[in-house]
Amino acid sequence: MTVHLLWIINQSGQLIAKSSFTAQNSIGELGAKPDLQLTMSSILFSTFGMSQELTPNANPVDSAGMTLLEFAEHNVHIYETPSLVKFVLVSDHHTYECNALFRQLHSLYVEYVVKNPFNIIDEGGIGQPIRIPAFTEAVKEAVDKYHSHTQQPAVKR
């Protein structure tokens, strides 16, 4: 498994955290223009809602939001917490499942962000970015464990 990018999107659709784990050119235009990630994460948030609306076999118990996007060069994994925070991972196109990593990232989010009394969730209704260095380090440590040794070494940013 190679993880290129992590986004955390809050319940309003705002990008509150982003971390890159591989070289900038591994995610094309999104690597070359980091500001584009703000736009694309909002668009992904809307698209998630659309995938729920398009469900041809809806049932009241399960959410039908998209969990995996299969592209030619990457797979995009999406995990929505019960509090509607979304974790998005961009991986290589051979990786089809990363639930264990998502659960670990969710735990780190709870431990370092939710429990932090100084973390500001939003200001005037606008979600604030996560600026907790310990959280950033813990995330990188968690993702590095999942970078397989059988892959050629990823260039760390």
Add this chain to the structure above:
Amino acid sequence: MTLYSIYIFNRYGDNIFYKEWNRTTAPQEGEAGLVAGFIYTLQHFSSQLSSSGEGGFYAVRTPLYKLHYNETMTGYRVALLSDKDLKTDVVQNILRKMFSDVFQRYVTKDPNYSHTQGRVITSTAFGEALDQFFHSQKIL
């Protein structure tokens, strides 16, 4: 294997064909436009992540269903909604074959069909041939 519905769009974004099989939720108003916008957005997202800039969008998986996507170089796009366990590479091959065999024979070679903006496929032969094709591929 279960198929729910199929949408075919031309290069103008018009929904030129729609068919449903086993869906349990009724289609909502304007759903074809929503599907068109949905697949366009994801195709664009894929091209932005791609090193070559060309992208390549294959499928969206959700806990309840899966949407498979394929497009021709002439701009015809297909979105096939199926149950979530249908294999992506199997369906990619089937959709490619659908365009080169069924679509080519019953739409492209149909003298009554003109490939202009807003033109819907009215021939019943294509719908029937599509059913037979999916049956022969054992996904319907």
